[in-house]
Amino acid sequence: MLSRSFRWFEACAAFVEFFCAVCRCLVTGPRYLRETLRVMDLLIRRCLIPVGLAVAPVGAVISLQGAGLFRMFGAESLLSSLLATAIFREYSPALASVMVAAQAGSSIAARIGTMKVRGQIDALAVMSVDPIRYVVVPGLVACVIVTPLLSVLTTLLGLVSGWFFAVPVMGVDHGSFLANLYAQVSLVDLWVGLGKCMAFGTAVGLIAGFLGLRTSGGATGVGKAANDTVTMTIVLILVADYFVSMVLLRLGV
Amino acid sequence: MEFLHFVRRALVAQFNGPPPRDEFVRHALDAGVGSLPLLTLLTIFAGMNLSVQAYGTFVRFGGQDLLGLFCGVGGIRELYPVMAAVICGARIGATLAASLANMQISEQVEALEVMAVDPMRLLVAPRLWAVTLMLPLLCGYADVVGLAASYWAATEQMGVNGGTFMEQVRDIVHLGDLAAGVFKGVVFGWLVAIVSCYHGYRALKRDGAEGVGVATNRAIVHSAVLCIVLNMFLSALLYVR
Amino acid sequence: MAEQQPAITLEKVCKSFGPNRVLHEVSLTLPAGKIMVMLGPSGTGKSVLLRCLVGLMKPDSGRIFIEGQDITGLDERRSAGREQMFALRRKFGMLFQDGALFDDMCVGDNVAFPLRQHAKLSEREIAARVAEDLERVGLKNAQRKMPAELSGGMRKRVAFARAIALRPKIVLCDEPSSGLDPVMSATLDELILDLHRTLGMTFVVISHDTAEARKIADYVGLLYKGELQAFGLKDEVLRSNQRAINQFFERSTEGPIQVL
């Protein structure tokens, strides 16, 4: 018990130290811009399809279940309002981030973990290249930028699939669907969504880098690092999402 | 194509007599009990989130009293089964893929073959059974925890009337819905297991540690995406009348 | 009749990976109950050859007979072919180059594994056999350890114990002596000779160690660039004065075997 809490404490301390090192690398040069761009390009290409495939069905399912619900009260026209707010503010950012965690987070952690168990990280250090600067920061920056971009795309996809299931499939009136679509959505919703995405993207990049660098124990360790990254970020995203929603609700925005 | 071939072999191994007991119990415990803390935490927050978000949305057009309906339908029919599947895809699936991939790259699978033991029977079949049987249970568990969390958030934080909330839940959620949720659990469980085993099994010796990472990554992403997409079709099939 | 069959016969076995030609028309015959040591520089396809023998890899062309049975025709994609292949593999024990121990079992369970799967023995008999075999390889006290806690040489010895646990007819050893200290590797040589004498097992041993070859081999083969440069009874091969053989046994840099 004692040794467990000690390990936990040690991990927290290590994370703080890691975080400070990352910040230091962010504010001082040299920056590996080319490497960052390469990772960004890779992330976008790798994440586009999974993220799209994950978010589109959510719009569809909201329409599917929502149309039935609203029909009971003869308020079908409100469906598109529900769809739009839910997607803009909640599902698109959360799901996009979860999928970025699943795809990008796990592959970044696995890549860094592989380098670690093969001794390449030590090799970098011996060649006096700071591993955090060279392998962690580019991934982090890429995650922070890519997640909101993906979220914009998934928002559109979610709306389109929602429309498809509401109008042709469930028979909601096309005109009222469109008319109500933006009635409840404000610019604030958009910013909230994008802000969340950047925060979650940061979390993904940080956790992946941290756990990747802490990998030990050969090939199994690599799998564990990838796995832990995903579960930890998903937990973080859901918990943070709840508190953000709560605060925003209280503030009345 | 290769995947279909794998599925065929896996099915043969799965239904060819009972799986090795020790392995099955070990994986069932790991998949079921091992996922409980994570799943509990996540469903509590997802349930509360569902309430809070739905409230925020509904209050704009004066529908806050419909919270129970929304939480019942959204949670039990859709959110909790998918969540259990995605979380398990991330946790159980990744573990399966990583362990199998590790066995592949260190030639342990080939060692089994040389010892005339069918790896499909010994490794894949018990994992498939374990996850397929545990995921529906986890779904049922998530239903209960999530609904309780939604209820708590709705009454304590949003001030919705508890009686109305429960009444609406009871109105809208039928036994059939619960059964459908469990059915989804079985389908998702098998899917997560087969996809993860496939990616783990496909790792090659020359990939080394990297192969384990790749297998884990693919297992997580493919099982999550497949579950979410399949959920859409299952919902359309089960609920559109 | 079965005794007259050679244990292993290869006929013009070829295997390439893409443009990389690894085995080229390898033919040999190893009578039952003999020890063959296969020599060859690193990366010439010795491990690939072993894998072909147990059907883990299919040769591109050529045929392989195990005790007279052709294994190249067995189609593992069909269940009948798989059954036959599995039946055939029970004749084999194999020591993998990196051990291939099961990470999630302790040393004792690793050695007991083939016994539990195939031998109709009680747990007590299995435990006795495991203890006996571990003692043979000098690891009596490591029974409860996990593979991750072992050194490379210890893993290799455990893997050897596992390979012989079922007392198979043919044992394939991929570099049993590399990574072992001279004393241990001599002990392992004695063990191979002992098993060979008492149980009449056939051994195919891959090695870089010419001293080991001199000591245990009945037959010696030299594989280089995918071709079997020399193969035959040890004395004949050693007397034949082939340059590649001489170079290998004299540890010389001069000769047909070039480091590239």
Ligand SMILES: Nc1ncnc2c1ncn2[C@@H]1O[C@H](COP(=O)(O)OP(=O)(O)OP(=O)(O)O)[C@@H](O)[C@H]1O
């Ligand atoms: N699965 C594979 N795919 C592609 N190429 C392979 C594969 N396995 C082996 N090779 C290639 O075959 C050649 C021979 O490999 P092999 O492992 O048989 O060498 P070896 O003689 O056992 O060497 P060592 O003494 O170092 O173990 C190598 O060039 C290797 O790159």
Ligand SMILES: [Mg+2]
């Ligand atoms: Mg080799």
